[in-house]
Amino acid sequence: xxxxxxKRSRITREKILAVARTLFDADGYENVSVDxxxxxxxxxxxxxxxxxxxxxxxxxxxxxxELEELLDQTKTRVRQLEGxxxxxxITDLLTPxxxxxxxxxxxTRIFLNQSELRGGSSAxxxxxxxxxxxxxxQETVSYLISARALTRSVSVNVYTQGILAFFYHVVTGLxxxxxxxxxxxxxxxxxxxxxxxxx
Numbered sequence: 001x002x003x004x005x006x007k008r009s010r011i012t013r014e015k016i017l018a019v020a021r022t023l024f025d026a027d028g029y030e031n032v033s034v035d036x037x038x039x040x041x042x043x044x045x046x047x048x049x050x051x052x053x054x055x056x057x058x059x060x061x062x063x064x065x066e067l068e069e070l071l072d073q074t075k076t077r078v079r080q081l082e083g084x085x086x087x088x089x090i091t092d093l094l095t096p097x098x099x100x101x102x103x104x105x106x107x108t109r110i111f112l113n114q115s116e117l118r119g120g121s122s123a124x125x126x127x128x129x130x131x132x133x134x135x136x137x138q139e140t141v142s143y144l145i146s147a148r149a150l151t152r153s154v155s156v157n158v159y160t161q162g163i164l165a166f167f168y169h170v171v172t173g174l175x176x177x178x179x180x181x182x183x184x185x186x187x188x189x190x191x192x193x194x195x196x197x198x199x
Contacts, residue, residue, distance in 0.1 A: 166189060171185070
């Protein structure tokens with residue numbers, strides 16, 4: 001008996017997500033209200049909040065599967081690393097992430113300011129994606145150090161945190177308007193890394 005309500009709840013959640021994705025993609029996050037999402041999904045506004053604590057968590061839930069898929073692709077690429085051009089390898093690894101944020105600018109603000117999220121499974125999944133990206137970069141740096149593409153005088157952790165700092169700086173630039181496209185982001189990231197990785 002308990003399985004049926006759980007199944008209905010899951011179906012309702014997926015319906016809300018599908019409707020929210022369609023509306024966010026069509027009109028933008030800021031232009032879509034929770035009332036509109038509830039009305040389009042055929043549920044009460046309170047039902048939306050049963051599944052998602054707030055609108056930011058709903059947008060995160062909509063985008064998180066894309067991030068998780070991208071993380072899986074990144075992990076696969078890290079396992080298949082070859083070559084010794086550190087700049088190319090790191091830039092190529094992060095370029096798809098820049099493209100995703102360029103395509104979903106409304107989500108970029110939430111990604112950069114995760115304090116907007118009020119907990120829940122989406123917040124945890126987002127944290128796990130960030131941790132996964134950190135780990136993937138650590139493994140990449142370890143490979144590059146062992147391949148003598150990066151100096152051993154700098155630790156894996158320092159390299160990784162530096163790369164992430166540049167990455168988040170460039171993503172912030174997209175949100176603030178300092179860079180206007182994923183191509184601009186890639187150019188800026190590559191330029192910053194080129195100067196820093198020479199050390």
